[in-house]
Amino acid sequence: MEPRHKPPVYETAHPTTASAITSPAAHELAGLLTHEDLDRAQDRWQVARARLREHQSKLRGGSQVLWLLIGPGVLVFLGENDAPSMLTYSATGARFGVGFFIPFAVLTFLMGFVVQEMTVRLGAITHRGHAELIFDRFGRFWGLFAMGDLVLGNFLTLVTEFIGVRAGLGFFGVRPVWAVGGALLMVVGAIATGRYWTWERITLTLAIFNALFIPAAILARPQWSAVSHALLTWTPFPSGNGMEILVLILATIGATVTPWMLFFQQSAVVDKGMQPRDIRAGRFDTLLGASLAAVFAVAAMLATAPLFHHGINASQYQAAEFAQALEPWIGHAGAALFALGIFEAGIVAAIAISTSSAYAFGEVFHTGHSLNRPLREAWPFYFILAGSAAVAAGLVLIPSAPLEFIVLTVNVIAVLAMPPALAFLLLLVNDRDLMGDRVNGFWENVAGVGVTVLLILAGMAFGLATAFPKLMRI
Amino acid sequence: MKSQHAGTGAETPRAEFAAENQVRPDLRDPKVVLSLLEADQVVAAKWHSRFGRRRLSPGVRVLLWGLRIYVVLMLVAVLVSVVRALHGSP
Numbered sequence A: 001m002e003p004r005h006k007p008p009v010y011e012t013a014h015p016t017t018a019s020a021i022t023s024p025a026a027h028e029l030a031g032l033l034t035h036e037d038l039d040r041a042q043d044r045w046q047v048a049r050a051r052l053r054e055h056q057s058k059l060r061g062g063s064q065v066l067w068l069l070i071g072p073g074v075l076v077f078l079g080e081n082d083a084p085s086m087l088t089y090s091a092t093g094a095r096f097g098v099g100f101f102i103p104f105a106v107l108t109f110l111m112g113f114v115v116q117e118m119t120v121r122l123g124a125i126t127h128r129g130h131a132e133l134i135f136d137r138f139g140r141f142w143g144l145f146a147m148g149d150l151v152l153g154n155f156l157t158l159v160t161e162f163i164g165v166r167a168g169l170g171f172f173g174v175r176p177v178w179a180v181g182g183a184l185l186m187v188v189g190a191i192a193t194g195r196y197w198t199w200e201r202i203t204l205t206l207a208i209f210n211a212l213f214i215p216a217a218i219l220a221r222p223q224w225s226a227v228s229h230a231l232l233t234w235t236p237f238p239s240g241n242g243m244e245i246l247v248l249i250l251a252t253i254g255a256t257v258t259p260w261m262l263f264f265q266q267s268a269v270v271d272k273g274m275q276p277r278d279i280r281a282g283r284f285d286t287l288l289g290a291s292l293a294a295v296f297a298v299a300a301m302l303a304t305a306p307l308f309h310h311g312i313n314a315s316q317y318q319a320a321e322f323a324q325a326l327e328p329w330i331g332h333a334g335a336a337l338f339a340l341g342i343f344e345a346g347i348v349a350a351i352a353i354s355t356s357s358a359y360a361f362g363e364v365f366h367t368g369h370s371l372n373r374p375l376r377e378a379w380p381f382y383f384i385l386a387g388s389a390a391v392a393a394g395l396v397l398i399p400s401a402p403l404e405f406i407v408l409t410v411n412v413i414a415v416l417a418m419p420p421a422l423a424f425l426l427l428l429v430n431d432r433d434l435m436g437d438r439v440n441g442f443w444e445n446v447a448g449v450g451v452t453v454l455l456i457l458a459g460m461a462f463g464l465a466t467a468f469p470k471l472m473r474i
Numbered sequence B: 001m002k003s004q005h006a007g008t009g010a011e012t013p014r015a016e017f018a019a020e021n022q023v024r025p026d027l028r029d030p031k032v033v034l035s036l037l038e039a040d041q042v043v044a045a046k047w048h049s050r051f052g053r054r055r056l057s058p059g060v061r062v063l064l065w066g067l068r069i070y071v072v073l074m075l076v077a078v079l080v081s082v083v084r085a086l087h088g089s090p
Helices: A026-030 A035-056 A058-069 A072-080 A083-096 A101-126 A130-170 A176-191 A196-219 A224-233 A242-254 A259-272 A276-309 A319-365 A379-397 A403-429 A432-438 A442-467 A469-473 B014-021 B030-036 B043-047 B058-086
Strands: none
Touching (some): A035 B043, A072 A319, A083 A130, A101 A259, A101 A403, A101 A432, A176 A379, A276 A319, A403 A432, A403 A442, A442 A469
């Protein structure tokens, strides 16, 4: 239950790193503790113990602290290596082989790290989610715009995750209704624990299977010298249909930098109970997630590169078709790994994105929004989480649903919606009333503004190419 | 309201002392819970206190409106592009 009595704590919120026990309102707060507070305190106690051990043994204690604090960063990046993203990487590998898109994908993960690190600081210092801060600081008018972008993007993306699940298991002959229904049960099962920590560890365990693309890539026998050459020189540059290249560039950016990631990671950092002293570990977590996701993305490109080398037109391929087309070149085992990878990408992203929607809903409507809350205390939160996943899953099973439309647009829409999301992020992370001395430094702002300008330019190029198609044929 | 960033966080020194001397924390004791959390990390404290609205300068307003118009125009471009793709036209 929410606290019924208003404690005379603050007239206006302000971040403080002081312990609650030293607060002038400690006595009132002691009578208003919730289940969520107790679970979070339990997690903090584990971190405190690990920090004590760190004093005794730097290596052992330090690794325990990291083990306890990693989660949101790895989850957000492996969650964003989702079905449409892996499909995008596969399409670039199949269409253009080993070349420009490999270092370009690595660059997009670097961009992703730059912006996601800011959400770690925002969450750890303010203990508020991204949607909550936007509504509080910019008001309802701008908050609703930000939420509109998030809800539209999240729902379309969620649909594509279930398309990925259906296609991935379709390779093994699983009927769509069983594949999608099973995936929905996994989403619900992950939240049934009523504990953030358990949910996070279950989802992390699933997410690590994103590594399935590595053996698939090895079975494709890539030329490592060509990979090194591409990474160093960004060549060969793709040639051919300019519009197709531009859409793939946008989709590759959208496969790494999207609005839901900002909302999700900040809310997860808050739900995990991270504090300012955890920011270094949060940075490591985010860097680890970005690095792992970059390696797995490159692996997906390498796995489908044989289609390019053998001159097979993969421009219209969907997830399962990639696996089937790859079978003659990487064998049945390789194709099965690829299909399983697409399934895993879909299921992990479905869990993360539906949770992101639920967090944002709870933050905006001031209802309980924590995975540490039991169902009876936060049923609207869990209803949105499971409900959004159920609607998206149901849509995938409708025979005449415009799924092709959704798959075509989802990553591009993510890129186009990102500049306003980044503007809010940069304004929040430079807000001294929120962040105190932890506002962005000069170079962090240069990097953040640089990413925003790059996304705007990419979007404008897409807009111009759409309005004047002849431009791309010159 | 100015921020108050003092120290390096909760759970110290009381919590670390407790962590050293106990196998499990006694979470029935509110003092233990409060010692592990920061003051504005407690749900009740967050629930009844909000960050106030910031004053939006003209520059920030222009930026936000510009980006909003950008998104609307780009969504139209996406729609046009998808309709073309679905109908097979260039």
